[in-house]
Amino acid sequence: MGEPVKDLRIGVIGAGAISGQYSRTLLRLAHLPVTAVADLNPDRARALAGQHPGARVDSLQRLLEADDVDLVLNLTIPAVHGEIALAATRAGKHVYGEKPLALTVEEGRAVITSAQDAGVLVGCAPDTVLGTGIQTARALLDAGRIGAPVAATAFMTTPGHERWHPDPEFLYRPGGGPLFDMGPYYLTSLVHLLGPVASVTGVSARPTSSRVIGSGPRAGTGFDVEVDTHVTGLLVHASGAVSTLMMSFDIWAAQLPRIEVYGSSGSLSVPDPNNFSGDVEIFTSESPEWQKVEPSAGYADGGRGIGIADLAQALASGGAQRVSGGLALHVLDVMETLLLAAQEGRTLPITTPAERPDPVSGIVSH
Template sequence: MGDALNVGIIGAGKISAAYATTLARLPGVTMTRVADLDAGRAAALAADFPGVRAGAPDELLAADDVDVVLNLTVPQAHAAVALAAIASGKHVYGEKPLAADTTEARSVLDAAARAGLAVGCAPDTVLGTGLQTARSSLAAGDIGTPVAATAFMVTPGHERWHPSPEFYYQPGGGPLFDMGPYYLSALVTLLGPVRRVTGMTAAPRATREIGAGPRAGTVFPVNVATHVTGVLEHAGGALSTLMMSFDVWAGQLPRIEVYGSAGSLSVPDPNHFAGPVRLFTATAQEWVDVPERAGYRDAARGYGVADLARSLRDGTPPRASGDLAYHVLDVMERLLEAAGSGTSAEVTSTCTVPPPVPFGAVPGDA
């Protein structure tokens, strides 16, 4: 590998353009190839980036000018593509979740460990100024000892805008597996790993209807829970209340709030890299904005790939790591298990919270 990490994208779907645009401006990474089972989609994406070649996935996996595979396939294919990349001697950075289940995810991490290769995984939104500033505030003791947190994501469902939304309603999808990784990665980053969960789920509608695009009006089945509530017990003792739903038309709930012995912290939407962080303390008795003081500025999807490049150069773990993604996946699985049994479930995995991102750092340098 030379000075830059050569990146090949497998999966030229809706999110791929956002990644490609970011990679084109970041130091330490060079996008070289794009592949998709639909050759036309791969060619269309590559055409927007001079020097990038389009082709089939097998061609990309065999290519000498690809060091890391950026896996942007649907969740059900995440593990198979990751394992194929590792077998080809390439590092992997994938979209969330890490795999459809923890058994598949463990096979990916174990294969990478045997091969001496790195695994990174979205979301990398936790590396932006929003979550990192909130993390800095907690570390400074601005709200005292964290006691509890809330995390809410509510929407009527992605079929309103996505032209092919069926995978959101199959195993590996649903509001918990689709949006949960953003919120859970944020909660783990802020409050540490989770050791026990309990929860309940519902699926009020057996079918959904596509609302946009050439297939508008198509009805398809729902095979996952579309409303999930849970309580998470973090290893440090704090309790987080979680609600993820594809069944709510509108709400004025906070995205994430953390409550401490001396105040409260309002955290921005973890689906974004930046946003206002607000602080209420027992002494001031009013909400005030916390100035940005940590995190990658102007970050966007793809910063996790650049951070992976930095980690390989420095010999340190990536911040958006496979271990963090595995723990988040384990928490989600255990939450559904607890909901099914009507009890609580122990989370046997853990992870090391990645080091903070210094304010204004460049992904290739810090």
């Protein structure tokens, strides 16, 4: 990277499916060794620990108290993200977690306050925003290639994760739904591209009250839907740009862009923010046809967990994090307020401040 980094010993809490992606990334980062793993399922904990030389299986409490754990990687289910993050900060550990930061803004604020009191850092997914897809698009924006940003669209459409997920119920409970599950990828990207959000207006719907698991050993099992599964929002950024957001578990097929940004003299097509890479295309008034742009910024070999390297770099240099707990709290505020605005049928302000994070300059490899 050419910049100072901090060695951090990592204790992983939660060894479910997503942990495999983090594990592959951390195995490439020698300064971020995994020393301990805790999970309610001992077999899963042993399997993950076995991927990392010298790592052990711990109980939750032993991991939080361990002298050889500097940072807690919180990969638990969304319902306990805030609880585990708070326990980690109170134990004096840095923490990096899966999205969302917490279930509520109040809980998220408690995590950030606790971290500040303890003098530790909080980071939060998604770190896909650090990849070449979003960062190349941002570099084009910052260079004025499409003029002044005017508006953006962000669409995530699927008929629902129960078709392929063997245990999808948590996705249809508080902390789930399309907005809380997939919204952080799109909203975090929009903040990186256009800056923080000042106000939101929204509508939402729940077309069905139950769903059926479509794969795995429990295929055919029905379950209740406890959250709205189609959410549309109008976001006014502090910069004056306006974004239209649609997150849905109720759409079988669509021909919509993932993210597009519209400027005073052109447009940008931004790839899937759930991935680290993808094609960026630009259309300008000077060259009125879509043209593919080669990657020019971001982590070329990014994988889930690269945000921990960003946190370690911030610790070593004293600089700002790019996927910080503060940014995650702002995104959580946007999501919570958007649902409230939809319920009340009015425009509401976003009260959690944030700044547009620093860009990743140039192509970075580990």
